[in-house]
Amino acid sequence: MSGPITDQEILVGTLPTTFRVLADHVGGAFSIVEQTVAPGVLVWPHVHTDHDQVAIVISGELGVRVGDREWTAGPGDIAVRPRHIPHTVWNAGSEPARFLEISAPGDFEEYFQRFSELDADDTAGRSGLQAAFGVSGVPHWVEELSTRYAVEL
Template sequence: MVERRILGPEGGELYQPEGACGDRFLINSGEWGGRFALVEHRLPPKVLAAPVHKHTREDEFSFVLAGSVGARFGDEEVVARPGDLVFKPRDEWHTFWNAGETPARLLEIISPGGLEELFRWLDRLSEELSPQELQQKIGPYGCSADMAATMALVEKHGLVF
């Protein structure tokens, strides 16, 4: 178990690639018996955070801190604003993006934890992966991606991915 501590507003591990979704890792599931993880996503304007995807092992909950966050669940799209909590249950196709012209920030609770390790790997990625290479990497995490749906969403909303 981790000792009591306070993590300041810029604490944790931060990966902020230019013009892409950045992640600040606040609670690592490995320190808490795998029960959950907490990650802050930082999205520049019009940036898509992830391809349309689903995962079979985790539920995700996104609490919007700043900006407007678009989210897609199956064929439904919504926009969440500061103070809104977005539920993303396992086995449901989904993604999210900055739907506004100012930076967006959200806290992502992942339960159980472990998926944050995939985020870390993706954050450090320096080259673009083919859809087959992406599926090979995310498959062991119980994830699937739909690149055709992703590119349609990018085109529809003028997003950066």
């Protein structure tokens, strides 16, 4: 088999997201999505209790913060984001940045799907979804990173 198993596209917040490999295709071990971060966008800083993630940059440049470590990742670079460690990415550049995100175990694709179906102002729905998938925010990073890199949620 060559190429992605699926090409289903959704919008997760401001991030165009394409499902590439579903957990069902690999016995639940992992899932892979492709996401695009537009220039000037900060992805909501957060931490997972149940999932490990790896981001592989395809094109453009992503700012990355994992715990206390911060760097810029370009094409081919990998950012490992273990569970229990706060993390985020952003695009301070002038071109869109695309990356593959591998999540293990693979049920995190359901989080993306359900998030895309929520209304933007449904805070109760978002809170319930985050609790169900062991995701919580790191709000004090937002102002710090927004100011430093001229990016916003």
